[in-house]
Amino acid sequence: MSTERVIALIDMDCFYVQCEQRLQPDRWGQPCAVAQYNNWKGGILIAVNYEARDGGVKRYMRGSEATAVCPDLHVFAVPEVRGKADLTRYRDASQEVFNAIQESVQSLTAAADIIVEKASVDEAFVDLTAHVNHTLDQLEPPAVPTGAQLADTYLELAPRDDPTAGGNDLGQWLDELRDDNGFLRSDDIRLALAALVVQRIRAHIADKTQF
Template identity: 40%
Template sequence: GHPHPVWRMTSRVPALPRAVVVHVDLDAFYCQVEVGRDPSLQGQPIAVVQYNPFGDLRTILPSEPRIFNDSNGSLIAVSYEARAFGVKRNMRGDEARRQCPELQLVQVPTANGKADLTIYREAGAQVIDILARGGVCERASIDEAYLDVTEEALRRARRDHGRPVLPLNPEQCRVYGPDGVAGCEAWFSTPDWAWSDADELLAHGAAVVAELRHVVQTELGYSCSAGIAHNKLLAKLCSGLHKPQQQTILPESAVQRLLDPLMIAKLRSLGGKLGQQVAQVLGIETVGQLRAVPETRLRTLFGPETGPWLHRMARGQSSDRVQQRTLPKSLGCGKTFRAQNAIRTLQDVQYWLQQIARELAERIGSDRERNQRVPQTMGVGLSSHGDHVSRSCAMPGLSVESIASAGLALVRRWVAERAEWTVTDLYLSACNFRSIAACPSIATFFQSAAGEGGQGTQGLAPPDPRPDSP
């Protein structure tokens, strides 16, 4: 018969077991948050709509009435009830209402002349607090996270002598098998001798994830979907296979069946210029076609690092581990200026940096109070004629004025290098956090630095100081 896995015979952890990695994605999360705040919306087709950037920029608090069914703003979240009518993200309000006349349009709260995502951010943090109970947790954005539940899966494997048990709410669990996504009962009925070690570990991990999702639902009222695989790349790809309120397991034997038909751009890091270059140089479109290219040829064409990396990606192999990070790595705020709203004067840059700095200072203050940490570095980012530019400096202080003036100093240097310019996106970010406890003098530093007019040393900013970078 099939040899028993080592954990059935000993308490020793198997040598280098496969990891159980999970991508959790909250279902139409902004819509769920709004329903939680206004239960009369329950079961109705709703969408969360962006404010009108060409119209009224007054502050609208989360507690104020925000259903604007005459809005023609862009939809940033669409409930599953609305999706059933063909309503999609990024539609304008009028087009969406033609698809679904009953659609309820909830506008995002606004403050400082821009969208205020605080209620969604805080709700996402509550979810992270629950998910982190299951293992290593990496917050990826407001509404998604990665988990590594390997340790808990191993513990259960030892406890149950390897035999996986059907997870909680099995009707919400799917397995990607020979015929695509199917119910999980048949897979969990695999005879003892036929389980591979790797699949057993995934099955125990699926039970952990089902329980975590159940707690999120019962404690907070939010449904989420999940992908369960052996690495972040595969977990992310399979979390969206069956939504909402479902989890999908990707056994090792099904990896190539999932990957091969995908367009190359679906793979992480291949959605932009590199992916286009690979497709063009090789004359291919799909991951399966990439997999057929010998590694030696990939190495010759794309170099000693990128070539082997492409070879591994086409096989679903990734060494990118889940990092323990339940707090955002950076805090960012920004605004987009479309068409005639594009910024063309330093006076307008100064005005909007002041507005954006106000929000950033508030968020740094809240983060400092909650997490006992302060940022060491600030960045400014902008888009001009399709190019994204970023600059950074030492954090000049925590006041609105010091952040805004340091940002302006960085933009002035950029402006001085060119004859003409327009700005269509403007962002401020704070990063490189340190614990207040770890450096007690830090508060004194900020108090003294706040009055120095924000002159910092210019350097390279984090790669993308955009809002909500985790």
């Protein structure tokens, strides 16, 4: 069995924007950004969602510059207390996310040996090595995840909007998890099993938090 560890990074998309959109649900699906620091020229954008990026908006733009580029952009402001940024709502939302991750982890085999490490307010490293090893030990032969099970998983080298570009699509990769002799490629099956867990964690986070 491979001695390589299997570590996932859970990273929330445009987290500050999603926190604000959850408070104003009519803003879901619209170009939005979050500004901080000061009100001069609309403040500095510290978070930009995909709809806004598609409209040409980038992080660290001034709010006034961003709305000139994308007139439909809605800019949320980070709350302030005594003239300083109040990040309470984002920290509270972050705790919701980490609670959801921990709940997901507790349902896995070898849960006691799975390590969740906070990397930032919206990022976590999850060491899935124990779960993957236990799964491989229990399955003979190990079941290969299907494309349907990994419907929201994308290969690193494939563009997000076209997983088949470059001839390196997910289905082909799954088909090639076994070598010419029918044996599973150790590192690849470990990665596939971890991807299956990550997809379940992501779904649980969305169900619990809307993020």
